[in-house]
Amino acid sequence: MPKVGMEDIRKGQVIEAAINAIVSKGLSNLSMKDIAAHAGVSTGIIYHYYESKEDLLMQVLKASFRQSHEKVMETVEPIEPSLEKLLKHLENINLVPKDNPEYMAVFLNYLGEANHNPKIRDMINKLFKNLTNYIGQYLGDVSTDGQPLKNLPIMIIALGFGLGIMWTLNDQLYDINEMDQSLKKLITNYLADKNGGKSE
Amino acid sequence: MPKVGMEDIRKGQVIEAAINAIVSKGLSNLSMKDIAAHAGVSTGIIYHYYESKEDLLMQVLKASFRQSHEKVMETVEPIEPSLEKLLKHLENINLVPKDNPEYMAVFLNYLGEANHNPKIRDMINKLFKNLTNYIGQYLGDVSTDGQPLKNLPIMIIALGFGLGIMWTLNDQLYDINEMDQSLKKLITNYLADKNGGKSE
Amino acid sequence: MPKVGMEDIRKGQVIEAAINAIVSKGLSNLSMKDIAAHAGVSTGIIYHYYESKEDLLMQVLKASFRQSHEKVMETVEPIEPSLEKLLKHLENINLVPKDNPEYMAVFLNYLGEANHNPKIRDMINKLFKNLTNYIGQYLGDVSTDGQPLKNLPIMIIALGFGLGIMWTLNDQLYDINEMDQSLKKLITNYLADKNGGKSE
């Protein structure tokens, strides 16, 4: 366990302030002054802890991903092929927008930048890949059965993000508990198809 | 049919230029000068057609949605309950990121703004609702069968957007044709379940 | 003769303002706001005419050199071997700090930067070389007589600049007319030495 000094605490506080500032003002309108105000410090000191605004914002994205990742993973470790665990994982994914709205807000704000900022795009792609891999591990050897299962993890993650975005922008759109049921049915049925999606 | 004058043509050209500018520079780095340059006009004239940058950017979003909507719809009209047509629609959705990358780029760029800009959020929510309704119409009375089908249209749209975003950020992530098959199977299986998702 | 448009006039005004600002505040304390104030314009517009502060300051140096060069040269053209013309040129050099104090001020201010800014150093070195060449042309074939004459042009320029600097910082240090006499004697005597500096 690495020692956490005063400096790391401060750095964390600035990140936290930046996340709050992004949530309330949006990434594209965000000034260093905003972040400083949210953190209750002067603008100058931020440059003591981070090289530049860009550096800070990359750390924000990293921290946001790490934190959210831990939340999603914590309840279902260890990872092993298991339908039960996959469904539990699905539940967690479904709860992200409600339990971690700031995470979804940060994610949405960076999505637009991803198109023109390779560093951000790479990070988000890596996130997608990681999450997809987790699903794959829950599916285990089943994935050798047929071609279509190759796409199931991607579809699950896409579905999770799609729903997360939609719910974040309108929390009246669907009932989270009902959606949990629907999701489980959708995935279960897909896996139950013994034909494995071979279109005859 | 409203008369389309010189003014409207010009307005359209500016919108088109703005879309191109967003695609190539990103919404957050976009200056009026960029847009003017893309349109081949002076910055001053833009203020003759639009009140402000904000006004213009809202029209851009509107136009982008309208245009894309027409594209997605055109091949499957008229809308009536039909599994075949639903699958055809699914195909169209799946093709959006490849056939209309500018649309996806614009969408991604506005997503981040949606969180703190109610006007944009409302527009995007309305888009989601419209698209969801279309799916519902393809499903028709089937939707009265059971509770879970209420969520199917939302899941389909979420899936479509989720996949679209992921493919936009990494077009190597999946093969579009294969994904088409997987999507069809996913939806077909869900619909085939006579139990309607009632977990007993 | 190139056409001089409105833009060139403006650019010239900004250069003039920058020179005045350098004279009164010094190069190292100079802000774009200072220059704008001296020119009676906003800071923003300067960037319409010059790429950056660095760009503007380089143009200031260039313009300053060009202008001063023309002043020094104008009365003694055409250049040809002639002791009389050399002495006349000497007179001009001796008068620079009195007739063009702003030039000397600008020169002094850039000297300090020359040590760490290659572009400025190169420009100043080129100036030195040009001025030295002029002296060489006034001397003509005489320069083949002996080795030491190789250094005479350099010594003359060094003397001119040295005196210019000293007089600029203290105009009571010497009487310009008397110095004119002393300089002429110094150079005349050196040229009169038939031994050409061969130390026997």
Place this chain on the structure above:
Amino acid sequence: MPKVGMEDIRKGQVIEAAINAIVSKGLSNLSMKDIAAHAGVSTGIIYHYYESKEDLLMQVLKASFRQSHEKVMETVEPIEPSLEKLLKHLENINLVPKDNPEYMAVFLNYLGEANHNPKIRDMINKLFKNLTNYIGQYLGDVSTDGQPLKNLPIMIIALGFGLGIMWTLNDQLYDINEMDQSLKKLITNYLADKNGGKSE
């Protein structure tokens, strides 16, 4: 002899560091942090020894002048009328830019400030006066002979500084040994003129 305490040693170290920092970064780009880094101390402690950056930089100039002065003088003391010693002094002056490049760098950096900073201007003028006086003492009673000799010391110092500046900015401009010969010839010839420059 004043007692030299720990404090004075520290003060000297800071001055030395500041000179090095000026040489490597230039006066106008110099931050207190740079100086502190060069001295291996914290920025805070510098304010224990010096009132402000301005104060420190004035001490740097003073120290630089004192130190260089000692170097130039040491080999030719005591001062008395003597052509031989004058020529030896000339040699020393000619060698300054090669032997003490830091001194020339510091001098150049402060020259630009001299124009608008009276304190610096006064210091530099005093330096010029001192150096000129030394030359006058080497010339001794000869100086009563005629008017022109009044300007010889000034011309020698101007020449020394002019050459020093030019060589500092381009050490390929002339060969130092050859220049030594040229300088000696220039001065010797001037002194040899029995007419003393009386313009008839």
Place this chain on the structure above:
DNA sequence: CATGAATGAGCGTTCATTCAT
């Protein structure tokens, strides 16, 4: 004595917007 975290004014620069032409 000594540190370096912290401040905040001021820098160079950008850009939405206006308006004389």
Place this chain on the structure above:
DNA sequence: TATGAATGAACGCTCATTCAT
């Protein structure tokens, strides 16, 4: 209609100076 020069507020960032430790 159409231009683009001009404005000035706001940005990201730096740095002399202070002060709790």
